[in-house]
Amino acid sequence: MKKKIIRVHGTRPEAIKMAPLVEAIRGDDAFECIVCVTAQHREMLDQAMDIFGLKADYDLDLMRPGQTLTSITAGVLEGMETVLKQTEPDLVLVHGDTTTSFAAGLAAFYQRIPVGHVEAGLRSYDLLSPYPEEMNRCVTDRLALLHFAPTAQNVANLAAEGITAGVYKTGNTVIDALHRMVRPGYVFHSAQLRDIPLEKQTVLLTAHRRENLGKGMRQIFAAVQQLCAAYPELQFIYPVHPNPQVRQLAQQMLGGLPQVRLIDPLDVQDMHNLISRVYFVMTDSGGLQEEAPALGKPVLVLRTETERPEAVEMGTVRMAGIETAQIVRLARQLLEDPAEYDKMANAVNPYGDGTASAQICAALKEYFGLI
Numbered sequence: 001m002k003k004k005i006i007r008v009h010g011t012r013p014e015a016i017k018m019a020p021l022v023e024a025i026r027g028d029d030a031f032e033c034i035v036c037v038t039a040q041h042r043e044m045l046d047q048a049m050d051i052f053g054l055k056a057d058y059d060l061d062l063m064r065p066g067q068t069l070t071s072i073t074a075g076v077l078e079g080m081e082t083v084l085k086q087t088e089p090d091l092v093l094v095h096g097d098t099t100t101s102f103a104a105g106l107a108a109f110y111q112r113i114p115v116g117h118v119e120a121g122l123r124s125y126d127l128l129s130p131y132p133e134e135m136n137r138c139v140t141d142r143l144a145l146l147h148f149a150p151t152a153q154n155v156a157n158l159a160a161e162g163i164t165a166g167v168y169k170t171g172n173t174v175i176d177a178l179h180r181m182v183r184p185g186y187v188f189h190s191a192q193l194r195d196i197p198l199e200k201q202t203v204l205l206t207a208h209r210r211e212n213l214g215k216g217m218r219q220i221f222a223a224v225q226q227l228c229a230a231y232p233e234l235q236f237i238y239p240v241h242p243n244p245q246v247r248q249l250a251q252q253m254l255g256g257l258p259q260v261r262l263i264d265p266l267d268v269q270d271m272h273n274l275i276s277r278v279y280f281v282m283t284d285s286g287g288l289q290e291e292a293p294a295l296g297k298p299v300l301v302l303r304t305e306t307e308r309p310e311a312v313e314m315g316t317v318r319m320a321g322i323e324t325a326q327i328v329r330l331a332r333q334l335l336e337d338p339a340e341y342d343k344m345a346n347a348v349n350p351y352g353d354g355t356a357s358a359q360i361c362a363a364l365k366e367y368f369g370l371i
């Protein structure tokens with residue numbers, strides 16, 4: 001009898017990081033793999049699924065304008081109860097730190113179905129930053145029986161909380177995805193991107209985190225304004241998250257600057273190839289802190305903490321924070337000091353060798369007593 005695994009995801013980053021794992025599980029005769037999406041995100045999720053040719057077997061279609069953490073949690077809990085009762089899986093796989101992951105893990109726990117947590121053990125040790133992701137991942141690790149931890153640090157974080165059983169160090173599946181996407185001579189799908197002269201010195205910017213909405217984001221955008229004024233040849237590319245609160249402020253503060261290209265969210269293949277071609281990255285995203293170092297691109301993190309200290313320790317990522325002056329100072333250093341740039345532009349990859357999905361698959365077989 002094949003073991004039935006249902007993997008659940010709802011947002012863009014989860015889709016990107018789960019896709020290689022679904023392929024690996026589906027490629028193994030020991031398993032049947034059902035894909036369920038909550039669609040906490042709609043356009044961005046579909047965009048990521050399409051690139052990997054993934055189709056959902058179940059779609060809760062939850063996204064609503066102005067949705068709140070409460071409405072997402074309640075929708076996932078109720079929707080997943082029905083799906084889990086119908087499918088009766090042997091294991092539920094969730095990923096990372098989103099509200100979808102946490103609520104789907106809780107829904108599985110209520111049905112007494114074991115949970116596997118992919119990207120387990122990341123910690124910022126500040127429950128309010130990233131908010132609510134730090135709490136989401138702590139609770140998901142508590143709910144899970146199996147923990148697929150990307151790095152030794154993540155394994156140690158789990159151990160410090162007394163979680164030592166069912167822990168596997170596997171690397172991060174984001175590297176598996178990256179290996180599939182980046183190609184020399186790649187031609188971008190996005191017409192918006194094809195119109196931008198990438199031979200100019202270019203910084204890739206992303207900013208969307210809840211805890212940065214408002215003051216933090218205003219300070220970040222003020223830094224971009226100052227950098228544009230100081231370096232007339234510099235350009236920024238900012239694929240803007242569809243959250244209306246992000247869109248409005250980005251448009252208001254950066255929309256009038258010819259050096260800043262505000263574009264629609266990119267599909268993941270465009271995104272990964274764009275990272276490989278820009279000068280450096282400024283971001284508050286989690287995934288980009290893993291991808292850019294693997295591609296040898298310096299990263300300034302627009303946050304006060306990180307749950308991904310590995311690339312900071314290796315020198316490719318620096319914490320810039322959310323104060324305008326400090327962001328400008330660190331960006332100027334990268335732009336003006338070639339030695340500093342070269343020191344950071346080392347391809348380092350503490351997140352695995354692109355075999356995380358295969359390793360997770362092997363761990364699943366071990367868990368089910370199939371090897």
Ligand code: UD1
Nearest residue numbers: 011040041042043044045065066067098099100133242243
């Ligand atoms: C969520 C995750 C965050 C992840 C991010 C990636 C939680 C708590 N947070 O945050 O960890 O970094 O996704 O993007 O799960 N929207 C659209 N179309 C889309 C996607 C979003 O219109 O395709 C809009 C919706 O109006 C929605 C808003 O963006 O209300 C915010 O989305 P939400 O999923 O609530 O939070 P994110 O900030 O995206």
Ligand code: UDP
Nearest residue numbers: 013016239265266267268271285286287288
């Ligand atoms: N990404 C993408 N298109 C974009 C912006 C980001 O494909 O326009 C990818 C990015 O390469 C990474 C993931 O989405 O793999 C990160 O997602 P996001 O920043 O939304 O969330 P986080 O990683 O912070 O959870």
